[in-house]
Amino acid sequence: MVANKIDEENTSAGVHPLKFSLWLIIISIIMMFAAFTSAYIVRRFEGNWLEFELPSAFLINTIIILLSSVSMQVAHNAAKKNNMPLLKMMLLLTIGLGIAFLIGQLNAWGELVTNKIHFGGSGSNPAGSFMYVLTGVHGFHLITGLIFLIIVLWSSLKFKVHSKNMLRMQLCTIYWHFLGGLWLYLYIFLRINH
Numbered sequence: 347m348v349a350n351k352i353d354e355e356n357t358s359a360g361v362h363p364l365k366f367s368l369w370l371i372i373i374s375i376i377m378m379f380a381a382f383t384s385a386y387i388v389r390r391f392e393g394n395w396l397e398f399e400l401p402s403a404f405l406i407n408t409i410i411i412l413l414s415s416v417s418m419q420v421a422h423n424a425a426k427k428n429n430m431p432l433l434k435m436m437l438l439l440t441i442g443l444g445i446a447f448l449i450g451q452l453n454a455w456g457e458l459v460t461n462k463i464h465f466g467g468s469g470s471n472p473a474g475s476f477m478y479v480l481t482g483v484h485g486f487h488l489i490t491g492l493i494f495l496i497i498v499l500w501s502s503l504k505f506k507v508h509s510k511n512m513l514r515m516q517l518c519t520i521y522w523h524f525l526g527g528l529w530l531y532l533y534i535f536l537r538i539n540h
Contacts, residue, residue: 368517372524375487379528382483383535386476390539396471398463400540401454407447408533414443415526422519428509430502437499440522444492447529451485480532484525491525494518 389395421436455478458464463474498518501507507515 362513364513364517365520368520372521375524375528378483379480379532382476382480383532386480386535387539389472389476394471396463396473397540398461398473400536401457403450403454403457404533404536407450407454408530410443410447410450411526411529414440414447415523417443418519418522422515425502425507425512425515426509430505430508433502433507434499437495437502441492441495441499444488444495448485448488448492451481454481477536480536484529484532487528488525491518491522494521 417436417439421433421440424430424432424436458474458477463471463477465475465478495518498507498514501514
């Protein structure tokens with residue numbers, strides 16, 4: 347009863363407090379990655395910067411995360427239409443694609459290590475460290491997105507996600523699309539500045 351009341355309450359401005367909180371979190375993450383990418387550019391032009399090929403897994407991961415964004419949108423649309431079988435299937439697919447993305451990132455890190463690109467320590471170059479930080483912090487946020495997806499999937503199994511109770515689904519969809527957009531930005535940024 348209390349949970350349903352919380353789901354339906356809006357502020358006087360018409361924005362749900364959880365949506366407002368999510369947007370604050372997204373803005374904070376954007377600011378963090380803006381700082382990371384700005385520091386990357388500044389440090390690169392200071393010299394002593396190792397140029398190396400980006401891992402080939404990055405392109406595959408970009409395709410995977412874009413596909414996961416599509417499956418998440420299909421899940422959102424299915425919830426709006428009360429198509430529970432499609433909703434559950436698309437949430438599972440999105441979770442699977444998210445896990446595939448993380449495995450791809452681990453493979454990319456393995457490729458970096460094979461090419462003797464390391465994080466921190468003596469003998470390492472800041473270029474490698476930036477690569478690990480950018481992809482690692484994004485990966486951490488993707489893990490939080492997967493946890494959120496699992497919670498929404500569990501809620502859908504208990505019939506708590508449907509056309510009249512879309513808040514969880516909306517929040518999860520916004521966050522997942524944001525993570526996909528963030529990765530696309532990072533991929534393009536690294537392609538241009540590498």
